[in-house]
Amino acid sequence: MTKIDDATIRFAHRLADASGEVIRPYFRQRIDVIDKGKIMEGALVFDPVTAADRGAEAALRQIITAERPEDGILGEEFGELAGHSGFRWVLDPVDGTRAFINGRHEWGSLIALEKDGAPALGIIDQPVLRERFIGVNGIAELHAGGSVERLRVRPCADISEAILCATHPYAYFDAGERAAFRKLAQSVRMSRFGGDCYLFGILAMGFADLVVESHLHRWDVAALIPVVKGAGGIITNWQGRDCSDGGQVVAAGDARVHEAALHILNDRHAD
Amino acid sequence: MTKIDDATIRFAHRLADASGEVIRPYFRQRIDVIDKGKIMEGALVFDPVTAADRGAEAALRQIITAERPEDGILGEEFGELAGHSGFRWVLDPVDGTRAFINGRHEWGSLIALEKDGAPALGIIDQPVLRERFIGVNGIAELHAGGSVERLRVRPCADISEAILCATHPYAYFDAGERAAFRKLAQSVRMSRFGGDCYLFGILAMGFADLVVESHLHRWDVAALIPVVKGAGGIITNWQGRDCSDGGQVVAAGDARVHEAALHILNDRHAD
Numbered sequence: 006m007t008k009i010d011d012a013t014i015r016f017a018h019r020l021a022d023a024s025g026e027v028i029r030p031y032f033r034q035r036i037d038v039i040d041k042g043k044i045m046e047g048a049l050v051f052d053p054v055t056a057a058d059r060g061a062e063a064a065l066r067q068i069i070t071a072e073r074p075e076d077g078i079l080g081e082e083f084g085e086l087a088g089h090s091g092f093r094w095v096l097d098p099v100d101g102t103r104a105f106i107n108g109r110h111e112w113g114s115l116i117a118l119e120k121d122g123a124p125a126l127g128i129i130d131q132p133v134l135r136e137r138f139i140g141v142n143g144i145a146e147l148h149a150g151g152s153v154e155r156l157r158v159r160p161c162a163d164i165s166e167a168i169l170c171a172t173h174p175y176a177y178f179d180a181g182e183r184a185a186f187r188k189l190a191q192s193v194r195m196s197r198f199g200g201d202c203y204l205f206g207i208l209a210m211g212f213a214d215l216v217v218e219s220h221l222h223r224w225d226v227a228a229l230i231p232v233v234k235g236a237g238g239i240i241t242n243w244q245g246r247d248c249s250d251g252g253q254v255v256a257a258g259d260a261r262v263h264e265a266a267l268h269i270l271n272d273r274h275a276d
Numbered sequence: 277m278t279k280i281d282d283a284t285i286r287f288a289h290r291l292a293d294a295s296g297e298v299i300r301p302y303f304r305q306r307i308d309v310i311d312k313g314k315i316m317e318g319a320l321v322f323d324p325v326t327a328a329d330r331g332a333e334a335a336l337r338q339i340i341t342a343e344r345p346e347d348g349i350l351g352e353e354f355g356e357l358a359g360h361s362g363f364r365w366v367l368d369p370v371d372g373t374r375a376f377i378n379g380r381h382e383w384g385s386l387i388a389l390e391k392d393g394a395p396a397l398g399i400i401d402q403p404v405l406r407e408r409f410i411g412v413n414g415i416a417e418l419h420a421g422g423s424v425e426r427l428r429v430r431p432c433a434d435i436s437e438a439i440l441c442a443t444h445p446y447a448y449f450d451a452g453e454r455a456a457f458r459k460l461a462q463s464v465r466m467s468r469f470g471g472d473c474y475l476f477g478i479l480a481m482g483f484a485d486l487v488v489e490s491h492l493h494r495w496d497v498a499a500l501i502p503v504v505k506g507a508g509g510i511i512t513n514w515q516g517r518d519c520s521d522g523g524q525v526v527a528a529g530d531a532r533v534h535e536a537a538l539h540i541l542n543d544r545h546a547d
Contacts, residue, residue, distance in 0.1 A: 035430070035482055107439055107468050108483025110381060110405075134381075134405075159306070168378055174445045174469065197378050198445065198469035211306055212379025 007120040024061040024098045024114040025132030031057035054102045061098030081224045093119045097224040101201030111203040117227035127228035138206040138232050145235030156236040158258030159211035164265040167214035169193040170204045185270045205229040209236035221251040239263045243270045278391040295332040295369045295385040296403030302328035325373045332369030352495045364390045368495040372472030382474040388498035398499035409477040416506030427507040429529030430482035435536035438485035440464040441475045456541045476500040480507035492522040510534045514541045
């Protein structure tokens with residue numbers, strides 16, 4: 006594992022601080038629902054998420070290019086900037102747009118640092134709750150309320166006892182995935198929906214046993230991996246392989262639950 | 277509408293303060309998932325929700341019986357206590373048990389005051405976020421961060437533009453309700469799940485257009501009614517009638533969306 010030095014970790018925290026400063030003022034800005042006809046007619050639509058997302062990413066890119074000009078950048082809003090250091094910052098300042106416009110707290114700013122293509126540091130920052138999950142150098146922490154807490158997933162012996170989380174029961178799954186997910190949901194103790202990146206923080210804290218998503222982008226998942234792994238969890242694609250390029254993701258706190266989930270998700274012949 | 281005097285409103289706030297004091301220490305207490313076999317064998321299972329819920333309700337009942345001995349009480353945990361004043365306090369200190377054990381913030385303490393059987397004051401208190409929604413005397417407010425904000429639902433001209441929320445896509449609906457809800461979810465712009473009582477605060481703030489639930493108890497719904505109505509919204513059962521006794525509930529910010537939702541929810545012959 007690539008060791009990330011303290012100066013770089015401090016720099017990552019500064020990026021998260023800067024992102025939160027930009028985003029917080031846009032949260033819960035009142036907008037009326039305007040019907041599509043009016044949008045088509047060219048009325049100005051106030052879009053706080055886009056403004057927050059683009060504003061924050063622009064701020065982060067400015068800090069990175071000024072202070073670490075050799076590093077690469079990949080961001081959801083402004084694409085890729087090649088680097089020469091072997092490091093690349095992967096940015097998604099508002100992961101969970103739909104939660105954001107719904108006035109809810111379960112979205113976050115994702116900041117990852119890749120070394121030679123592998124996620125080596127990940128931050129899931131919730132700037133309104135001021136909760137920051139960080140995974141780096143094999144450990145995961147929650148920074149909140151002025152204190153730092155080491156995170157550990159919890160054991161869960163059997164999938165029938167698991168709490169399963171996903172952002173939505175069907176909106177982000179294709180038809181085959183939906184059938185597989187439904188079967189998984191019938192195998193667990195309890196399913197809960199909503200959450201986006203925040204779910205992986207919940208898993209790292211030991212309050213969920215399984216998170217299943219699909220159709221993620223690299224910037225949606227790169228930051229999650231060091232947090233989940235640092236807390237002792239497992240995060241792969243639905244085939245049990247590396248998921249750092251996005252797509253289907255399954256994260257578990259306990260290897261037994263992860264294995265059972267993969268089995269169910271891939272058992273396309275089952276009822 | 278029954279006018280609730282300032283002393284009674286202050287008393288209701290004191291109840292919410294007391295409830296939060298009891299509940300906060302139990303939030304995010306780490307527990308491992310214990311399989312049912314072990315529970316059957318008599319192992320002690322730490323249950324922070326029950327402890328929080330019972331502890332808070334006991335504290336509230338003590339305050340009410342000491343200071344307003346003529347009022348009745350109905351609580352989820354300890355049942356009914358008859359009163360003689362025409363007022364009855366309806367209590368559910370942890371509404372959203374599943375969110376609570378999942379380490380998430382979208383649950384709340386519900387405190388309602390009924391006058392002659394009709395909800396006249398309602399509080400949805402989120403003691404960890406320190407957000408308190410209160411509806412009384414025809415207005416709704418959010419008390420948070422030391423300030424008070426008047427709440428207003430937002431307009432939404434057409435159901436196709438609505439954000440629909442429900443606690444779960446199917447767990448709390450029976451088969452017929454599930455089919456009706458699915459049809460409704462296909463008619464809106466976006467559906468989001470999770471939330472329990474907190475969803476009605478989101479609606480009152482103007483960040484959702486429609487909340488649909490079923491199988492609620494009186495203590496789940498009594499507090500919601502003054503908050504939604506005070507913010508200018510509509511809250512009824514699925515037949516468009518009074519829902520203060522619980523059961524099926526549909527709340528909307530805009531009458532046009534409410535009417536369209538009732539139509540879809542009751543159109544059992546449709547595709």
